[in-house]
Amino acid sequence: MKEIVSTYNLSKLYGDAYSVKDLSLSVGEGEIYGFLGPNGAGKTTTLKMILGLTKPTDGVVTVFGKELGKNRQFILNRTGSLIESPSYYGHLTGLENMRVVQRLRDLPDRNVEEVLRIVRLEKHKDKKVDGYSLGMKQRLGIAMALVSFPTLLILDEPTNGLDPAGMGEIRELIKSLPQRYEMTVLISSHLLSEIEQIATSVGIINNGMMLFQGKLEDLTKEKHTAIAIKTRDNVLARELLVKAGYSPVLNMDFLTFEKLTDEQVAQVNKILVTGNIDVLRIEERKKNLESIFLELTGREGSL
Known part of the structure; x- marks a missing residue:
C-alpha cells in the first residue's frame, strides 16, 4: 500500500521532557488511521509536526512521498486539517467565513455549498458564528478542512462539542470519505469507541511513544480473546486445572483463560466433568478496543 504519511524517529523536546519521542508512524493511501491516546499523550504535537506547525527536535516527516521541510507548500495544498479547535471570525457569518477560505485557496462556489450541506450548516450559513x-x-471547522476536498484530511478530536446525534453524523461522514472522495484520513481521538467504529488502522500513543500500530483487526484479535468458564465450584475447578498444566484466573464468578484453542477448551471441559465438577457456562470474550487500550497504557478508557 502506498504511504501517504510517514514519520521516522520523530521527536519533540520541550525543556528536558519529550512530548513525542522516536515516533515512527505510517498511514497508507485510502486508510482511516485512528491516532489514539489519552489527553497529553502527544497526539496534537505529532499532528502539528506533520503539518509543519511545530518544528521537530529530531526525525523526518514525509507526506505524499516528499519530505515536509523541502515541500511544505506542495503538501499543504493537498491537505485539509482541523487542529485543536476551529479558527473563525466570530463577527462574520458561517458562509462569510467559508468565503475567506474559498478565496485563500481559490476554490469554486460549489465546494462551499457542498461542504456546508455535508456538515448540516446550510440552514445556518447566514448566522454570525459568535451565535x-x-x-x-x-x-x-470540519467544513473548512473539507472545502478543498483534499487528498489528505487531518482531524484532531473532530467530535469535540458534538451531541450524540452529531457525533454519529460526523462518524458516518468520515467513513464515507475514502471511497466517495478518495481521501486518506488521519484522525486523533481519546474516545475509544469512536476510533473502534471508523478506523481501518490504529496507532496507540502514550507518553509520546507509539505502543501499537497496525490494522484494527490485528489489534483486536492478537492475544485479546479470553475463554471464561463458570462452574459450581470454581476454587476446586481451578486446583484441578492447575494440576493439569493450565493457568486459569479466578475472576468474579468465572475462571478466565488466555489463548485457548478449541481443542484445549474441549480438554478443559473434559477434565472438569471427569472431576465431577458441573460446568455451567463456557463463554468466548473478545475484548473491545477500550479494554486493550487499558492494558497497553494502564490508564482508563476515555480520558
Missing part, C-alpha cells in the same frame, strides 16, 4: 453553539462551530 453558533459549540457543536456548530466544530462542524464549521
Whole structure:
C-alpha cells in the first residue's frame, strides 16, 4: 500500500521532557488511521509536526512521498486539517467565513455549498458564528478542512462539542470519505469507541511513544480473546486445572483463560466433568478496543 504519511524517529523536546519521542508512524493511501491516546499523550504535537506547525527536535516527516521541510507548500495544498479547535471570525457569518477560505485557496462556489450541506450548516450559513453553539462551530471547522476536498484530511478530536446525534453524523461522514472522495484520513481521538467504529488502522500513543500500530483487526484479535468458564465450584475447578498444566484466573464468578484453542477448551471441559465438577457456562470474550487500550497504557478508557 502506498504511504501517504510517514514519520521516522520523530521527536519533540520541550525543556528536558519529550512530548513525542522516536515516533515512527505510517498511514497508507485510502486508510482511516485512528491516532489514539489519552489527553497529553502527544497526539496534537505529532499532528502539528506533520503539518509543519511545530518544528521537530529530531526525525523526518514525509507526506505524499516528499519530505515536509523541502515541500511544505506542495503538501499543504493537498491537505485539509482541523487542529485543536476551529479558527473563525466570530463577527462574520458561517458562509462569510467559508468565503475567506474559498478565496485563500481559490476554490469554486460549489465546494462551499457542498461542504456546508455535508456538515448540516446550510440552514445556518447566514448566522454570525459568535451565535453558533459549540457543536456548530466544530462542524464549521470540519467544513473548512473539507472545502478543498483534499487528498489528505487531518482531524484532531473532530467530535469535540458534538451531541450524540452529531457525533454519529460526523462518524458516518468520515467513513464515507475514502471511497466517495478518495481521501486518506488521519484522525486523533481519546474516545475509544469512536476510533473502534471508523478506523481501518490504529496507532496507540502514550507518553509520546507509539505502543501499537497496525490494522484494527490485528489489534483486536492478537492475544485479546479470553475463554471464561463458570462452574459450581470454581476454587476446586481451578486446583484441578492447575494440576493439569493450565493457568486459569479466578475472576468474579468465572475462571478466565488466555489463548485457548478449541481443542484445549474441549480438554478443559473434559477434565472438569471427569472431576465431577458441573460446568455451567463456557463463554468466548473478545475484548473491545477500550479494554486493550487499558492494558497497553494502564490508564482508563476515555480520558
